[in-house]
Amino acid sequence: MSEPGLRERKKQRMFQVLSDVAIELFVEKGFDAVSVAEVAAAAEVSKPTLFRYFPAKEDLVLHRVADHEGEAARVVAQGPTPLAALRRHFLAGLERCDPVTGLNDDPGVLAFHTLLYGTPALVARLHTHLERSEAALGQALGGDLDARLAAGQIIAVQRVLALENWRRIAAGERVAAVRGDAVAAAERAFGVLAAGLPGIA
Template sequence: MSDTGLRERKKRRMYRVLSDTAIRLFVERGFDAVSVAEVAAAAEVSKPTLFRYFPAKEDLVLYRIADHQEEAARVVAQGPTPAEALRRHFLAGLERGDPVTGLNDDPEVLAFHRLLYGTPALVARLYGHLERSEEALARALGGDLEARLAAGQVVAVQRVLAQENWRRIAAGERAADLRAEAVAAAERAFELLAGGVRRLVQPSSTAPAPVTE
């Protein structure tokens, strides 16, 4: 393995160690009750080292879902239409219990979701993550106003579906018992999207070019 590859692996490992350490402490004691210095000490690094990886305390938590930020933008090229690609991808996530769909009742996942949705600073940071996801999807769909409108609706639908699944599981329902209803809700939601937004029912490569003078 090259030195560059080894350095990259070490860097990714450090991201995971710092994030996992922080989340464990935040779940145990609460986000506001744990300082960045305490996270650094628990991970056996200096505070400046931690800040080189995570500029903000909230980023330590959001790192766990950071790889989903441009996921929708990558997915739209994988189906006959953007809507169908997104539908298949979300349904596949439900099938495997991907935590980002909300349909997962593993105790560690539940603890993470309680931390995320129960901490105002993290919820605010999460909306920034969703905005960036929306921007990336809009670019993949063509970047014009119609693309931005479509992307906003897709991100909103995915968020509402996931939060509904999470709400019901947090109230005591089991993921296995909820799956059929979650799939039906997702099918209906993406049907409405495909029927209501023209950009989602045609391949993004065939999207009309913006009019120029």
């Protein structure tokens, strides 16, 4: 029984190693300046092995945020209402400086976000990730048209809030200076969502 668990752990470690090596190279040299072959060589694996783990170059970067893909859908089950749960979860993320909220000034996080938001191919791939998050949330909210419309608005609000936080941090502001505005903006945004989406508020 322990052997499958061990194989899975090894597989997950390989995903992490390949992604970390690739991101380090991309941050240093630029996404477009680094080939998949260079990433494979730096990670000491063959190119076919790398492609078995990551079918596309962009996936090497997006692996770092892939675990957030179904997060909103998981959160809505925590109640008391879907929107209240999502609001609480986002505010808790701001409190702990979760990188996904954009409110994090760690140099490594900043470098990653600069790579992500500054590379058109990665931005396009990120939108695919957001679309899957939206679809999962829509399903969790009921799956009908109203649920899908609500999910689209919620995911968009979270994305814009995080991007605004990151832009201010990237411009040189410290977390302590941004946090109050970030919390106020989140409260205001979720208030607007609650007013416009009474069915899930």
